[in-house]
Amino acid sequence: MGDLAFSATSEDEKGKPVRHLLLTVTNTGKKKCRLYEYPYLKFPNAREAITVIKDSKDAPPTLAPGEKAHAALLGTGGRMDTYDTNTIPLSLQGPDPDGKMSGPVDISLPGQVAFDDGARVTYWTTASGLALRFIMSS
Incomplete structure (x- = not known):
């Protein structure tokens, strides 16, 4: 993941609690790279990883140097047992859905x-608006 840079931005109104996030990955290397599936997000003490929105599945993006891909993240669905944090561990998946993943990197x-x-x-997509469409009504 050395040739990738990650960021997270709030898509909520200024002054409102942050619930809707846009995760962005930028290819900072000199070669193309492919992203598979979706960002695997699992907190150290969580029983399970954050659930993927199945309807958001798109073709795995291939990023040329300097290109970006996005995934949208809804932090809270209004359920109990909230976990407050200012970082999230993100792992990248390989071409085999049950295969090896990268080690997690903490995203601010x-x-x-x-x-x-x-x-x-x-899922990862090159269109930020498409990713956000799946979480902004929540």
């Missing part, structure tokens, strides 16, 4: 974000 969030069992993430 835009402030303190509450997560709960209703959290959801989309």
